Amino acid sequence: MRIDIITVLPELLQSPFEASILKRAIEKGMVEIHFHNLRDYATNNYKQIDDYQFGGGAGMVMMIEPIDKCISGLKAQRTYDEVIYMTPDGVTLNQNIANELSLKGNLIILCGHYKGVDQRVRDHFITREISIGDYVLSGGELAAAVLCDTIIRLIPGVLSNETSALTDSFQDDMLAPPIYTRPAEYKGWEVPEILLSGNTAKIEAWREAEALKRTQERRPDLYAKE
Ligand code: 6GU
Secondary structure, three states: OOOEEEEOOOHHHHHHHHHHHHHHHHOOOOOOEEEEEHHHHHOOOOOEEEEOOOOOOOOEEOHHHHHHHHHHHOOOOOOOOEEEEEEEEEEOOHHHHHHHHHOOOEEEEEOOOOOOOOOOOOOHHHHHHHHOOOOOOOHHHHHHHHHHHHOOOOOOOOOHHHHHHHHHOOOOOOOOOOOOOOOEEOOOOOOOHHHOOOOOHHHHHHHHHHHHHHHHHHHHHHHHHO
């Protein structure tokens, strides 16, 4: 998989890809991340990438020309499956979207800033608009990092067996059950006995029941979908 990220603030985005699972996925050659500083595609002498909005109103708007130059330049080199715009008014990200995107080959992610981009960018270049939740961030960069993390960890071979995505919360519209590790007793607080029993069938049944209970209590909206 190859992901091209277009941003006005590449430095805000780089560190998540320099640690942990994402770093390992890149080092193993399973994913390539390329950052493109929109400022490098500015067309006038002032390196301008934003301007006042027509009709008046507070806040700057990201101009179409630098974005066109960047996206069209990338598209001339390879075919992209999706051109994604990170924006608070997009479709809210969930595990289904992450699963779907993890199967793609090449993605472009455009990070919104200021008031957002000229509507013509959305009309003519963007294939999908994604938000990460109902709250406002200063820009799309942190949202893009979240999106990339959810996608990349799902690429086959990125996670080892012990970190398998199959047992994650949300993977089957269920939260994960409680988990424990050694010691079996700490300050008198004990681990549920069944987990120490070695009876895998009973342990599996207990985990399923606990996951169900947790989902009903904490996320009745997920439970209703079943
Ligand atoms: Cl994708 N961008 C911004 N600026 N704020 C957000 C968001 C995206 N998702 C949730 N809030």
